[in-house]
Amino acid sequence: MKKTFWLLIAMAAYTCTFAQSPVIIQKDPLIEKMVSEVSADSLHANILKLVSFGTRNTLSTTTDPKRGIGAARNWILSRFNTYAKTSGGRLTVKLDTNNYRPDGKRVDVPVILTNVVATLKGTDPNDHRVFIISGHMDNMRTSVMDREGDAPGANDDGSGSAAVMECARIMSKQSFPATVIFVTVCGEEQGLIGSNFMAVNAKKNAWEIGAVLNNDIMGSNNSNETNIIENTKVRVFSEGLPAVGMDAQKAAAIRASGLENDGPSRQLARYIKETGERYVDNLEVFMVYRPDRFGRGGDHQSYQLQGFTAVRITEMNENFRHQHQNVRTENGLEYGDLPEYMDFEYLRKNTALNLCNLANLAKGPSTPLDVTIYTAGLGGNSTSLLWKAPATGKPKGYYVMMRETTSPVWQKKIFTTDNTIKLPYSKDNYFFAVQSVSTDGNESLPVVPSVLRRTSPAATPAVPPKGQ
Template identity: 55%
Template sequence: MKKKFLYFISSFLVFTQLSLSQVAEDPEIRRMISEIKTENLQATVNKLVSFGTRHTLSDTKSKTKGMGAAQQWVKSEFDKAALESNGRLTSSIDYFTAKADGKRIPADSYIGNVMATLKGTDPTDDRVLIISGHLDSRVTDVMNAKSNAPGANDDGSGVAAIIELVKVMSKRSFPATIIFVAVTGEEQGLIGARYLAEKAKASNWNIAAMLNNDMIGNSLSSGTNLRDNTQVRVFSETIPYLETEEEAKMRKATSRDNDSPSRLLARYIKTTAEQYVDQLTVKLVYRNDRFLRGGDHTPFSQNGFTAVRLCEMNENFDHQHQDLRTENNTVYGDLPEFMDFEYLRKNTCANLAVLANLASSPKKPVNVGIEVKKLSNSSTLIWSAPENKVPYGYQILMRETASSHWEKTFFTKETQIEIPYSKDNYFFAVQSVDNLGHTSLPVFPIPIR
């Protein structure tokens, strides 16, 4: 009896040790977050608005007005940041011809995405992280390329966030590569993002995650007048667009309908952003985008990449896709005075925390499985270390099947763990972690028979 009691106490202590969450924070990420300034974001939005319209089909020759001038200015901001990057940051405008489609592209048009690439420092790490906002703007008529279309929030907010991230993050180095891109043609049918996604697929880029930021700077809803600058939505697809027949069988067998790669990324964003950014809660929205609408992450999802959209909690349709005018004492139009720049700061910081963690993290564990050889009220997970580098340890994530987000974590330095929770009642995932708490994206286990 005494031996059994001592064995129980010993087992309890070991399990308690394994149950401790990795709560380490990277002080450098904290410093980077402190460098994100509300006034800088506001100045950038005001500058973007000063170009009049940034319609995809607007003037490309003027140095002060239209899409061409806006693109050159964004690139110049990237170039300034490159001077402090020790050669790691490079920029370009990736031009291509958008073919006439008889819809929103009336004639073949020469357009481009403004890109800044912060090259990873680890030659064995081919992971690429992409963060985007769309540079183009519009008024009520999506084909109106002449009228003033300030596009302060849609999507000057996303582009301002990207420019601020480039300025802060280019001073640091990360093992993985980060591509910051202000895409063109979102309002004309996601053409800039589709071109980039198809190029990435053809070039076999190892895109670990794609974050699309579209409208992240408004906190007041139209109609309902709800104001909330403490929540941001993250949209993620349920079933991957390019799911194979075998993957579908495994999804159905393991009931992982709510654990697509994009959804695992969305939960990662929630965990990381809420750890580092005060007064901000990430709201997980279980659909690819708003009802019957889409964004620049969609072409990436359609090409098999893990992609999500970050978007403000409350949209204001008086200041979205509107001609500038005043009717019945209501001012319409996407103008800077209707934005909440402190909210934009918080959302920018959330993106920074996620990018910095992912770009610094070990690679994901491989061959992640869960034993199903016998019936048991415990669960045994087994995996292999990622190639090239063995991480400091691993974190096992767990939640009840009815829960939307991870509820408990376990840490181990081994590549196998048995925990006293039944796989009948819980979902699990495994991620690599380093000694500063940088975690890889989670991997959902498959059955091991």
């Protein structure tokens, strides 16, 4: 009777759809609490202060105490230092400075590039992972070389900078096994030079960057031309194949397995969608499968070019009358990046999206190691996976993730405490991945298995475990 029962269960599993799989959402109470602390009023106040500096053009004055990028970065530094006082010594703050020579493009005089960096050191001395949230403090008028005229820069990128500061304010009161870095960079409008300086240094110093969340233009709810107004969707841009390290052998392996849509940044985008929609109400994460908008770029690309996993988070409906524009009125239409064209409740939700993802990653174990899928001979109609425990953290177990090959998101999670599993699903019909999970439900990023072409080891019986 018992054998017949499991056989019937297995047959049902093969015929049922993913939509029928039970879903159990586990929320971490600490992350829920931090998300509830994100304040639209705090974000609004920070943006008004950033706008008050007149211009934050990278080429603007660095000596005036009330105007220009120098005054803006000093104020951001002071805010980070305020947060550091309540961090129990975990948050340290610095100005990361580099001299940049004229490049004949968007820099015509020598400039001192200064990023403001706040580092929340991880509590596990064996955990060297780093997770970064970034926004750019600089802005521009219609001409990127105009360093004198007023440029409010409320949304581009006061919104991203304010989100970074708000996450630092809240997260600095807590501790995490991994390190979280909050950074506002300069020189984005001059060609991503501030983020490139940081990314190159990170590569040189062998930082173990797990993910970079770049926030740029994320606080307006409406678009020109289409006149769409809504604040329930946000875009995440991610590259498919890595920007570097793609030799012919790696490209052939990706093509053979059909993993063109499963690069590290694409996996991060899926993770952001799942985690964000778990913790932030009335917000849908809309994944865009390209590195950025046509003809545009952002600071995440500096990290991608160094081989790091990075994405861009930006508003769903852009209004180009309020980007890179001198403040003016033409034909009855107002131009300029002013705070009155922003939606601060929308910015609150997008900031909370960042916070819950950073916290979930930094609290969770590192990724499982040596994840492998077994294939041998004709293969068969089951799937065997094997992996090793993560280098850091003590997971309560692992999620084996599944999705149909045409699905943009993971559709099924199967929990196990073992390091091997055999599933009654054909490896030819689905994509699989494995992620570590903590006792609080904090997941690592998913790891797609590499292929091992030999007979699989002994594994758990080919019956469908409880879905999640």
